[in-house]
Amino acid sequence: MNSDIIKQGVDRAPHRSLLKALGLTDREIKNPFIGVVSSFTEMVPGHMHLRQVAEAVKAGIRANGGTPFEFSTVAVCDGLAMGHVGMHFSLASRELIADSIEVMAKAHQLDALVLIPSCDKVVPGMMMAAMRLNLPAIVVSGGPMLPGHFEGKPVTLSTVFEAVGQVHAGKKDEEWLYDLESKACPTCGSCAGMFTANSMNCLTEALGLALPGNGTIPAVYSERLILAKETGYQVMELLRKNIRPRDIVTKTSLKNGVALDMALGCSTNTILHLPAIANEGDIDWDLRNVNEVSATTPQICKLAPAGDNVLADLNEAGGVSAVLKQLLDNGFIDGTPMTVSGVSQAERLKNYKVQNAEVIHPMDHPYSVQGGLKVLFGNLAPEGAVIKQGALDNQEMVFEGTAKVFNGEVPAAEAIRNREIKAGDVVVIRYEGPKGGPGMREMLGPTATLAGMGLDASVALITDGRFSGASRGLSIGHCSPEAALGGEIALLKTGDKIRIDLKEGRLNWVASDEERKMRREQYEQNPLPLENLNPELRAGYLGRYSEYVQSASRGASFRRTT
Template structure:
């Protein structure tokens, strides 16, 4: 179906009258109708400038023969939602974004779509909608924030969170922290490091759904406006050539995305969103394949939140994501045969890309690490997998064994960390924070950043069936599957149990005799933890419905499909 369904023929005279009520001329109505999906709001710094980006997109659409019609989506700022009930809604908003776009596009019979996201869940939510609808589509984000400066050093949003830990540990004063918060986030845009938003905007470029520069051109640069105009222009070419998202996003381009993820050291949340995008496109995604890709893909960028990491603006100046991809392509680490929204193959698009600063984008012969920035751990504590951002660790070959301190929820664990209960060598387990048990799989930036600020990020392991912010670092292992609420092994661990993590072997094991494990399983109350779910989610609100449909983290927490009778 295209827009002729709402504008052509005698029967559509009433429809045309409504378009004319919008001020559209017959010429505009007769052109293709292009949906401009804008996630602007006044809560999110990454989205506060998206009206300007949308106007630039519209200009490009009009220049190339289309009629742009804008509509909005919701967008949650993870930073503002962090550490309170709001974080239950962050991941859950992704599916709502996807559904709302589907409703608007189908109800109004648009011919093509331009997506304008910026931050964490909005980017994958829009990509999931693109895969579901399979209309000619293209993405242009709002771009990354510039880093701030404080006491002669580059700082960002995560620096403030880690500063909280320094105040709690007595290393810094509250006055120092106030100065830091004044300077950490100096511009609009998605937070300056390789956190989840910028990770997903870079990977959108990698999988072929955005023009070069989408992931790295800073939000405040005029080049970002020019990119938006080119994006609006290009969507019309995609429409004429009938190039659709499922022609671009394939198993090959998803693997390219994982390879780039490894080279860049992206957020662990990418391993939540890529499976969900693949799920919408009916593409098989095997979590175990991530380790195989990581084994052969060196990490050639080290970006904040890694210690002494670079920022996205520096990657942009060094040649951008295209330069990273060209290095991988020349080494045979990605496949350049796939189509992109540029209307050319990835190899053709990268033909002139060069690395301009080898200290930011290192040569493959001198990587930060011979293996990629993320890995998946398996073992009896996580039989369906768990994820860690090894690229943010100073030592990637850690074997860590310690006694568990178990907390049923983030709030109890955060209080234990702040009060000094957690000591060097502990294994902190935070459970009932998965997609169902959370509900909503909250990010836990507070606990990880506080540990980092206290200097415990490499000497305390933090394990959860929830997830971490893209700004987290240290021995932070998330997405443990199955989650506690589904009776996963993490539900049966008790204080004092020994846990062993071997990053070289990529294992995570609960060291307890099998007979005792079986006894605990037999005495397990499946209703444990549900009290929190019902208290937070209620039984009639959106979270209550979300709990019914969200799948496990190893499936991207995507909604399960409705089974046919």
């Protein structure tokens, strides 16, 4: 065991003395040391209950012969960070989370890990750490929030964001908005729809890194604590059998993850996180893998914000396992990869079935014959850009419009609120990529305001930044290369023509070769200096982040130093 390095032999008497200062008995010191990584914080509703989840995990570890040690990571609430300078730190926190877990696990020679995330960037950050360290590891999240109810309908956080647009459009008043905001988020947990946090927690099951139920059991159910205890117990089995994350997460299981992603209609942010997880495991991964799977995998669930159902509904309908079983039975996933259950994916899915065909549609009656996400390529995105096509009514749409170009989210949001954006416009928000932002801000505000104004089907939005999992409409993010790296998006001017062809998967600036060449020459003669982009954010952590971060097409992961 790794921990033997700090607790065995005469020379380790000082180390044992410190362990006894923690109140550990000789028996506990002899047991395997298991890191319990909780992202508890009093600031984030998805994480406010994680102390209780961690206690349940530790009980499971002790019941199966381990000694748990709890420690924490940072956790950013994307909802609270949205629409201001705080959002620059959200994606950037993912790397910090992975690094902090590596530091603790290596410094104290832990034998295995239980990872307890909940919200957006914490889930992939913890999985990245698991792949990097390759210690026996298992994930159990805090679980999704229950929906609120308002005016006889289920509501979520995205309902509130879109309601802001209704107020700005004069359709509703502030008193109505206050009543809605007071009802929308009634419990702890990650926000109730298929937003980024819940998308990634569902994908942990498809990748094999979590026990069944992790993605959907509501945060406030006692069943979540039972799952946590079983997770703590199971990590000891993984340690004894020497089953490690890189035995579980392979190119095959990543494709299984993409298939689930497409079937559920998950957040566009998963397209950032899967490459980053693959990168940590030295797995060759290309965005074209997404389209390969998406083209053949039907979308059989339509959860908020694309539909009316929420994660609690999916849980009652059989959960992620029921969806995976349908995909397996119809040849859309491979059942051979190992899972943290100690058996193959096919073996652990054998007894699951759909409990509600209104929530999980049968394969012969999907919402769409293609998956929920699509990667677009073209002269504006030679390395790719992503759209949540599952949230569109017409997935074969061709949209050609006039660009209105903004250097950053703030002026674009102001223009939308001031009703300067009209049907047929293509709002271009640039210099919001991983390096340019820095931090690739998530922009739910502009998309939600457009939706609230009723413009989400008649106005397109293109950015080298990213969108919330709560976004819907003709919103295209992750445009790569980003403007700060000289991507074509940096050459655009207001009035240019943009063509989006969803059927062909193309995103193009409609201009002659001569015009594009001239714009390129003009840009290279007078590029926008990176230090002029949010200079107040170029110091401290974000400055270091900007130096090391790669393109969105590479998951916005750091350059490897070796």
